Structures are given as C-alpha cells and as structure tokens.
Amino acid sequence: MAPDVKVRQAFAATRALGIPDEENIGDGNGSTAGQDGCERPSKRLHLEKQENQVFVGMKNIASGDHELSTSSDRIVESPQRSFRDGTNHNSRLLHVQHSNTTKQTSSCHSLIKSEVMASRKQAIGDVGLGQTSIEGLPGKIRKKELSRAKTCSVATLPPMIEPTRLGHSEQYSPSDGTQTRFLKSATSSHADMEDKDDCPLSNDLSSCRGHINIASSPLGEVKLSLDCKQALAQRKFERPKLGAVLKFVEDKYLQSFEVVGSQFSVIKLLKDICESYLDLGCNPFERSGMTKSSPDIIGSVSNSNGIAGQNTKALSYSRKDSEISNSIASTSSSGPVNARRRHCSSVRKSRYSDLTDITKGAEKVKISLADDLGNEQLPAFNYIPHNIIYQSAHVQISLARIADDDCCSSCIGDCLSSKLPCACARETGGEFAYTPVGQLKEEFLESCKSTKVSPQAKDFVYCQDCPIERSRNESRPEKCKGHLIRKFIKECWRKCGCGMHCGNRVVQRGITCKLQVFLTEEGKGWGVRTLEELPKGTFVCEYVGEIVTNTELYDRNMQKNGRERHTYPVMLDADWGSEGHLLDEEALCLDATYHGNVARFVNHRCFDANLIDIPVEVETPDRHYYHLAFFTTRKVGAFEELNWDYGIDFDDLHHPVKAFKCCCKSSHCRDMKRRK
Numbered sequence: 001m002a003p004d005v006k007v008r009q010a011f012a013a014t015r016a017l018g019i020p021d022e023e024n025i026g027d028g029n030g031s032t033a034g035q036d037g038c039e040r041p042s043k044r045l046h047l048e049k050q051e052n053q054v055f056v057g058m059k060n061i062a063s064g065d066h067e068l069s070t071s072s073d074r075i076v077e078s079p080q081r082s083f084r085d086g087t088n089h090n091s092r093l094l095h096v097q098h099s100n101t102t103k104q105t106s107s108c109h110s111l112i113k114s115e116v117m118a119s120r121k122q123a124i125g126d127v128g129l130g131q132t133s134i135e136g137l138p139g140k141i142r143k144k145e146l147s148r149a150k151t152c153s154v155a156t157l158p159p160m161i162e163p164t165r166l167g168h169s170e171q172y173s174p175s176d177g178t179q180t181r182f183l184k185s186a187t188s189s190h191a192d193m194e195d196k197d198d199c200p201l202s203n204d205l206s207s208c209r210g211h212i213n214i215a216s217s218p219l220g221e222v223k224l225s226l227d228c229k230q231a232l233a234q235r236k237f238e239r240p241k242l243g244a245v246l247k248f249v250e251d252k253y254l255q256s257f258e259v260v261g262s263q264f265s266v267i268k269l270l271k272d273i274c275e276s277y278l279d280l281g282c283n284p285f286e287r288s289g290m291t292k293s294s295p296d297i298i299g300s301v302s303n304s305n306g307i308a309g310q311n312t313k314a315l316s317y318s319r320k321d322s323e324i325s326n327s328i329a330s331t332s333s334s335g336p337v338n339a340r341r342r343h344c345s346s347v348r349k350s351r352y353s354d355l356t357d358i359t360k361g362a363e364k365v366k367i368s369l370a371d372d373l374g375n376e377q378l379p380a381f382n383y384i385p386h387n388i389i390y391q392s393a394h395v396q397i398s399l400a401r402i403a404d405d406d407c408c409s410s411c412i413g414d415c416l417s418s419k420l421p422c423a424c425a426r427e428t429g430g431e432f433a434y435t436p437v438g439q440l441k442e443e444f445l446e447s448c449k450s451t452k453v454s455p456q457a458k459d460f461v462y463c464q465d466c467p468i469e470r471s472r473n474e475s476r477p478e479k480c481k482g483h484l485i486r487k488f489i490k491e492c493w494r495k496c497g498c499g500m501h502c503g504n505r506v507v508q509r510g511i512t513c514k515l516q517v518f519l520t521e522e523g524k525g526w527g528v529r530t531l532e533e534l535p536k537g538t539f540v541c542e543y544v545g546e547i548v549t550n551t552e553l554y555d556r557n558m559q560k561n562g563r564e565r566h567t568y569p570v571m572l573d574a575d576w577g578s579e580g581h582l583l584d585e586e587a588l589c590l591d592a593t594y595h596g597n598v599a600r601f602v603n604h605r606c607f608d609a610n611l612i613d614i615p616v617e618v619e620t621p622d623r624h625y626y627h628l629a630f631f632t633t634r635k636v637g638a639f640e641e642l643n644w645d646y647g648i649d650f651d652d653l654h655h656p657v658k659a660f661k662c663c664c665k666s667s668h669c670r671d672m673k674r675r676k
C-alpha cells in the first residue's frame with residue numbers, strides 16, 4: 001500500500017472519530033513526510049484535558065527549529081500483553097538498549113519504546129523504516145504545531161498491519177476498512193488514573209511533572225514515552241543517562257522494600273522513572289550518588305541546625321531537598337544554583353505518592369502517603385519506630401531499677417483475664433486501663449480527658465525550680481507556669497510473667513491501625529488520617545522522636561532560622577511537679593523534627609481533638625521518661641483526619657516554639673478566640 005494512501009486512511013480514521021484534520025503536523029512545509037520518506041498521519045487525538053501535553057520526542061522526530069528526542073539510551077520492552085483489556089498476560093522485562101544518537105534536546109524527553117519483538121521485523125519491513133525510526137508516528141513536528149497539539153497524549157498510528165498480530169482485544173476500524181489503533185494508556189483504568197492524577201483539569205503546569213504517553217500500532221509496536229517537556233521548559237537541564245535513572249529507581253524500590261507491593265502499578269512505576277529522570281537531570285547531589293539514605297546530607301544539615309554527631313541509620317528518606325536547599329542557602333552564595341534547585345523541587349508533584357510505606361518496613365503496618373493536591377515535599381526526616389536518645393538525656397533502663405512490686409512477675413498469659421488487677425494494673429489507678437480488644441476503657445479515657453484538656457488551675461502542678469524557666473534565663477528564672485497533672489497507664493514489660501499478647505501491652509506492640517499521611521487542604525501541611533473506622537479509645541500510635549533534654553531542645557529552637565517548618569515537640573513533664581529539683585538531663589522532651597514516626601504529622605486541634613495523648617510507663621518506673629500514646633477520644637470515621645490538642649498557649653509569646661496561626665476550625669479554637 002502506497003504511503004499516501006495510508007495517510008489518507010489515517011485521516012479518514014481520525015475524521016471518523018470526529019477530529020477535524022486542518023491542523024496538520026508536518027515539517028513546516030506542509031509535508032507530512034517522515035525521515036524514512038514515508039508520509040505519516042499528522043493528527044493526534046486530543047484525549048487529555050491537560051494543556052500542553054504533547055506526544056513528542058520520539059527518536060528521529062525532528063523539526064526545522066526544534067530538535068526533538070535524541071535519547072541515547074532506549075528501554076526496550078518485550079511485552080506479551082493485551083493492552084485493551086488491561087490484563088498482563090506475562091511479565092514484562094525492561095532492559096536498556098544503547099544507541100549512538102546523543103543530541104541534546106531542548107525539552108527533556110526520555111523514550112521508552114516497547115516492542116513486540118516477534119513482529120518488529122515484519123513491521124519495519126512493511127513500512128521501510130530506518131533503524132532508529134519509530135514506526136507509525138509523525139516524522140516531523142514543528143514547534144508551532146507542538147503547542148497547537150497541546151492536549152495530545154495519544155498518537156494516531158498509521159494503518160499498516162492488521163492489529164491481530166498483537167493480540168489486541170480491541171481496535172478502531174473506520175468505515176473505509178482502515179485499521180487504526182488508538183491507545184491512550186495501557187489499560188482503561190490506567191488511563192483514568194493518568195487523567196486524574198497526572199493532569200488535573202487546572203492549567204497549573206507545575207502540577208504536571210511529566211507525562212507518560214502510550215501508543216500502539218497494528219504493527220505490533222507499543223511506544224511509551226515519558227514527556228517531561230513542561231517541567232524542563234524553563235531551565236537548563238542536564239540529561240542523565242537512562243541507565244543511571246533505572247539504577248536510581250531500582251535502588252529506591254529495593255530500599256523501600258516495595259518492589260512489588262499490593263498497590264503496584266506499571267504506570268506508576270513509569271511515572272517514577274520519569275520523575276527520577278527529572279531528579280537526576282536537575283539534582284547534582286542525586287547524580288553524584290549522594291541521595292539515598294545519605295547520612296552525609298543529613299549530617300551536614302544537622303550540623304547547620306546545631307545538632308552534632310548524629311549517626312543516622314539507614315531509615316532516612318532519599319529526598320532531602322528542602323534541607324539540602326536550606327543548607328546550600330546558608331553555606332553558599334550560588335544563587336542560580338539555588339534558584340534552579342528550588343525550581344526542581346517545585347515541579348516535583350507528589351514525589352512520594354508512589355511510596356506505599358513511609359515507615360520503610362519499620363512498623364508492622366504500612367503507612368502510605370497521599371498527595372492529592374500535588375507539589376508538596378515531605379519534610380526530610382528519618383522514620384524511627386521507637387524513641388532514641390539524642391545525647392545527654394538520662395534514661396536509665398535496667399532490670400535492677402524495676403522493683404518486684406513494679407512488675408507482675410507471677411502472672412501467666414494475659415493479665416487482663418485475671419480477676420484482680422496485677423501489680424502493673426495497680427499502678428494504673430488500680431485497674432486495667434485496656435479492654436481485651438486493646439482499647440482504653442471508657443471511664444479511664446474520660447478521666448484522662450478531664451485532666452488533659454481542662455485548663456483549671458487545680459489540674460496543674462508547679463515546680464519549685466522549673467527547667468523550662470531555667471533554660472530561658474538561668475540566672476533569674478521566672479516562676480513555673482505549671483504542668484498538667486496526667487493519668488498514667490502502666491503496661492506490663494520484660495520482668496512481668498505474662499506474654500507478649502497480654503492485654504496490658506498495647507502501646508509496646510506498636511501501630512496496628514491503617515493510617516495514611518496526606519496533604520491537608522486547610523494549610524496545615526501534611527496530616528494523618530485513618531483509612532478505617534476507629535472505635536473510641538483505640539490506640540493509634542505513640543509520639544516517637546529523639547529524647548532530648550529541655551536544654552538541648554531550647555538550643556535547637558534558638559538555632560532555627562525561622563524559615564524551617566518543624567514539628568511541635570512534646571515535653572515529658574507529666575511528673576515534673578512531684579520532683580523537688582529536676583536536673584537538666586532529667587527534664588526531657590521528644591523532638592520528632594529529624595527523627596520521628598507517623599505522629600510527627602498529626603496536626604493540632606484546639607480542645608475537641610479526636611486523639612488524646614496519654615503518658616504510658618513501659619520500661620522504667622522512673623517517670624522522667626515515658627511514652628506518649630495517642631488514643632481516640634471518640635469513634636473516628638474512615639478517612640477522617642486525626643488530630644490532638646498540642647496544648648499550645650497561643651498567648652505565650654515567649655514559648656521557645658513559636659506558635660503557628662491555627663487553622664483547626666474548631667469552634668473552640670483558642671487562637672481564633674485570641675485573634676478576635
């Protein structure tokens with residue numbers, strides 16, 4: 001069949017789909033001839049809603065003033081798959097094929113070419129394409145026309161070979177008998193996802209950090225292209241080697257233990273490759289291999305924040321962009337570099353949305369991350385499932401310190417099944433705080449609530465020599481402002497005779513709820529929501545962080561430069577009032593800014609929060625150190641945001657941690673009242 005006939009048939013096919021054909025994509029001279037001399041259909045389907053999504057950059061697609069893709073590395077995939085029905089009949093193997101073409105492109109475009117190897121030879125033979133051609137795609141596209149073709153993400157493919165070769169379950173057959181296939185995405189569900197996730201209806205280009213285009217032809221070829229054009233249009237980009245990108249992605253997945261999780265999707269993987277391509281292209285740290293789990297980076301950042309000598313373990317996030325930016329900003333005057341880096345950050349939408357577990361396997365349950373709004377960076381921090389001493393804190397955990405009446409050594413099995421409270425339960429006000437299903441008993445919860453939130457003077461104790469005031473002004477400390485009296489829970493522990501499944505061991509068993517970190521819409525940054533309904537009194541998580549002394553925390557806060565967003569640290573001051581004089585190293589706090597667990601993302605709500613923090617004694621009867629555990633104050637519905645009352649005094653302008661403008665929307669909002 002002569003080439004022009006094919007083109008005519010393709011036009012007929014597109015017309016049959018209701019697409020006018022006056023906007024020909026050609027070489028600028030009205031020609032639609034490709035480099036192979038074969039005339040090509042010039043139309044693309046406008047299936048995407050997002051502006052400026054163009055299917056460009058295929059190898060050997062060039063225009064007079066706009067050199068398009070020249071990828072030197074090509075990923076060649078060997079699928080055996082029915083794309084229309086979405087079923088993956090066989091595993092797909094990605095491998096990298098190197099070609100010699102290495103022209104720099106003004107838009108970043110990496111090409112993944114997917115081929116059915118068996119039909120490749122036939123396809124090339126039929127259309128007479130050169131070695132590096134992409135069969136069936138427009139040979140030349142002018143810049144002008146690229147912008148005109150802005151909503152395209154699907155290529156119109158020429159009618160060449162009957163589609164049955166690919167085993168496609170569905171193809172478009174225009175009335176004139178021409179067989180032209182249009183594939184928007186590998187599967188219909190993926191196509192939907194692509195529309196919603198990647199390219200929202202808004203014209204906010206920054207929310208599109210790259211785009212995957214997939215097209216197949218009846219020749220038996222499937223083309224996947226990762227289009228990063230928008231993200232890169234405004235800056236200089238150094239194209240990374242595709243091999244390095246693949247290695248980067250592989251490392252990332254291997255480190256996350258999430259090579260194939262329950263939410264695995266090929267499209268998401270491809271998106272990740274696209275993002276990694278961007279990352280490596282614009283981030284010299286990542287390119288030089290300094291990214292993943294890089295204590296070097298954390299170390300330098302930590303030092304800039306006055307925290308020395310940290311030996312961070314490998315549970316660190318690979319993305320340290322905000323901190324890297326900060327550290328560079330403070331140590332270097334290379335403005336353009338910073339500007340570029342900032343821009344790189346801004347184009348990375350939901351970089352963590354593919355992470356199925358922010359805990360990196362540190363918890364029994366996975367905690368996913370959702371960035372529905374896009375563009376937000378997760379703060380750099382190391383996920384730790386248990387508290388860890390930063391430096392000077394005195395936390396003495398030893399069996400010798402646990403007296404016989406501080407444990408229930410004679411218990412067997414589950415303490416909750418015994419008629420009388422065991423020695424541990426006696427420490428909890430003479431009764432078991434937990435029900436057999438691991439929830440707080442209603443009465444206990446209510447009594448905790450009253451001691452926590454009621455701002456009555458009677459609920460406070462006052463130290464004679466308050467560590468907080470001491471750190472503020474050592475020579476002339478002010479009077480203690482008071483510390484809330486708290487009810488403690490005492491859990492059974494190592495010296496107890498009961499087993500690990502004892503009902504009086506809830507907090508120490510860790511998180512069991514399905515939680516998700518998500519980007520809030522009210523300007524609070526990230527937050528935590530439950531993915532399942534939680535009954536009243538359910539243990540959700542504990543607040544985990546570095547155990548720092550009050551003095552260390554004060555020093556940290558003094559050194560913060562104000563631009564940094566940080567978590568709200570908690571004072572372990574529940575027992576301070578009972579002490580005559582607390583040493584500095586005994587006045588402890590938890591700081592989850594750099595090392596913490598999911599609780600570091602739980603936002604504040606004034607007064608009527610759905611979580612309450614309760615002190616829990618586990619390893620030591622010495623109540624300078626204890627765990628702070630969150631329980632639900634009421635039934636919480638699935639997908640509700642979890643929040644707790646930080647106990648902030650918005651009037652206290654001298655507090656070392658600067659209060660934020662509260663957006664909790666509670667009718668009891670203390671900050672709102674204050675502002676009114």
Ligand SMILES: C[S@@+](CC[C@H](N)C(=O)[O-])C[C@H]1O[C@@H](n2cnc3c(N)ncnc32)[C@H](O)[C@@H]1O
Nearest residue numbers: 524525526567568600601603604660662663664
């Ligand atoms: C423990 S962190 C919570 C996680 C935080 N939203 C994030 O994105 O990392 C505390 C910080 O979150 C923000 N935040 C928490 N609750 C808030 C609220 N009710 N209104 C406004 N900002 C809030 C403040 O910036 C605060 O310093």
